[in-house]
Amino acid sequence: MVYSANVSERRQQPPELAISTVIFALRPDADSARPTLWLPLVRRTRQPYRDLWALPGGPLSPEESLPDAARRNLQDTTSLQPSYLEQLYAFGGLDRSPVQRVVSIVYWALVKPDVAALARETENVRWFRADHLGQLAFDHNQIVDYALWRLRNKVEYSSIAYAFLGEKFTLAQVREVYEAVLGKELDPANFRRQLRAATDIAATEEYLQGGRHRPPRLYRYTGSTSPGNGPLG
Amino acid sequence: MVYSANVSERRQQPPELAISTVIFALRPDADSARPTLWLPLVRRTRQPYRDLWALPGGPLSPEESLPDAARRNLQDTTSLQPSYLEQLYAFGGLDRSPVQRVVSIVYWALVKPDVAALARETENVRWFRADHLGQLAFDHNQIVDYALWRLRNKVEYSSIAYAFLGEKFTLAQVREVYEAVLGKELDPANFRRQLRAATDIAATEEYLQGGRHRPPRLYRYTGSTSPGNGPLG
DNA sequence: ATCAGTAATAGTCATCATGACCAGAACACA
DNA sequence: TGTGTTCTGGTCATGATGACTATTACTGAT
The missing domain is CATH 1.10.10.10 (Winged helix-like DNA-binding domain superfamily/Winged helix DNA-binding domain)
Structure with missing residues (x-):
């Protein structure tokens, strides 16, 4: 934790409010011939967790609603337009970010296969299979786990x-x-x-x-x- | 909307982050002899929505987690210690409060009957039957409806x-x-x-x-x- | 003391959703 | 022409559920 500010210092600042989104798509898999679950992640270009992969997101602008902010962030970072968008959870643990306290309101989204196929991968945006993501920035592994759990539940009782x-x-x-x-x-x-x-x-x-x-x-x-x-x- | 500031003025300010809680208890009912669902509300002593009833809540302190903030607010305003506490939803609509934009992370809670019975009612804290609440402050009617929906679902598939x-x-x-x-x-x-x-x-x-x-x-x-x-x- | 009333408890029966399984239909390919 | 696979429709046993009946054990009135 090189970049952890000391605690009393961090607590002076007001909590920052961010919006992030977990996006899922079904993509053809090279190995199994069956489609599998994938999700796009963005590479962090700044500290903390520089060069680690993270969920797309950003701060909440004062003039946009929460789902609008999620959609705009998706558009800005991954150019993806979701076919489904739902609020997942608000994460507010004290030690989520080593620099400043951040409260993240996280959405989860689904995209249709044609939209996912058009999305081009760049240096800093890449698709990953949902079942082996590696180490993500912040608490994003936990967030993805929760989104997966919600997706698996919801697919069984909804359309x-x-x-x-x-x-x-x-x-x-x-x-x-x-x-x-x-x-x-x-x-x-x-x-x-x-x-x-x-x-x-x-x-x-x-x-x-x-x-x-x-x-x-x-x-x-x-x-x-x-x-x-x-x-x- | 006497107290509504003009929109561009409101949008200069950063969104305020608040924590509120919907609390349910089962209390004996005078009419039906069967216990019914009740919830405690607090009277607003300031504008906006002065003298209307509202969910207990308050701002998030920088050094406390989200559930801790919910618990502390409950203790401060109603002296109730919940036997169950779960995050409900983050409400962030632009027009929730006429004065300033407020993002509310709302929890919902249950209390056991002995705890609910000990809670004394005051001038500004009163119990209401969940099925006729009247007009509440802000969007709190909608929030209570959602909490009721969650409670009814969860009671059927969980313990x-x-x-x-x-x-x-x-x-x-x-x-x-x-x-x-x-x-x-x-x-x-x-x-x-x-x-x-x-x-x-x-x-x-x-x-x-x-x-x-x-x-x-x-x-x-x-x-x-x-x-x-x-x-x- | 006896009986009526009611909740607590146990059980039956028909219906429905589900998982396991079988079989014919319709196509491509060798 | 035959083979392999998927698509499609079907059967069967099992378990969960709603409607319903009956017995037990208590209180309170007669």
Whole structure:
């Protein structure tokens, strides 16, 4: 902790308020042929934790709302426009940053595959597989763990999975989302039965051609874009 | 909005960071003989929203963690020590306060009945039934609605109900907690079957004497005090 | 002392969701 | 033409749940 200021000094200053976001996308994986969970990180160019990877974020401007700040930070640092955005948690531990006390209101977001594919990687922005991130700056490993936990829970009781997919999709693609998020394989027939009982997806008359096997039917999501966060929408 | 400063003026100032808490307790109700959900509110003695009722809260001191700040504010304003405390949400809308922009990190808490009974009401601290609060200051009606939504969800999939109860309790008392929180009656026999299948409550050899009918057996909660918030504990 | 009333407790039954599993249909490729 | 794989529809056993019935054990009135 080279850059840790002494405690009484830090406590003179008012807490700084920052907004950060954990962003997930499903990307094709070289090894497994199945898509896996990835997330973009930005390299820190200043102390503390210089050259370590961190969540995209920045200070809250006085004239923007919290989700607007999250969206603007995403646009500025990674050029990504999320298909889903939800507040994750406010982290305010005293020792999160060795320099000054920082309270971070953290959002988590999902992006669709076409948006994620267009995003170019730079020297300071890179995609990482969610299951081996290495050492991140600050308490960001803990934050990502929590975001993953929320994602895994939410995918099971809400219709959030479709935020990972395009307008039309096969049931197998939906299953691949669940399998990538939950980290386990699901029975195709049983999974299919559940989706067909759901009211928020509808079959189209189109089939996905060009595959190696029987062409699967395409479906469309007909539910609300925001899967609902209680009275807050 | 008599006290609303003009917008450009407000936006010069940095956002203020506050901590508030929604506290729930189960209290006997005069009408229904069944206990109902109550929460303590504090009267505002200053503008804005002077004389309206509001959630207990205050600014975050630089040297305390977020849950510590919530706990201290509860102690200072209502003298209540919660048996459960969890972060609810960070509210940061631009127009939450007409004077200055305020970002509120809101917690929600439960208190046990003996603690709630000891709390004395004063001129500026009073208990209200959760189902008719009237007009509160700021956006606190919306915050209470969200806290109620979270409470109702969490009571169904976690063991949070025991935070409302003492060390030993009857199964009917647990059922009364569920009924008060969910706002509907539950079948005693089926409810009993579910609780007996749970692993985190154990039967004692004691019975509650003095009632009008067959004395019910007393049970004890054997699970963890913190029902778990994912990787954060 | 006896009986009525009510909660506490135990149990039954039909229904539904789920996991495991089987089988035919429809395609590409050798 | 056959083989392999996925897509799709189906069966079966199991467990959870809601509705319901019945017995037990107490208080309070007659």
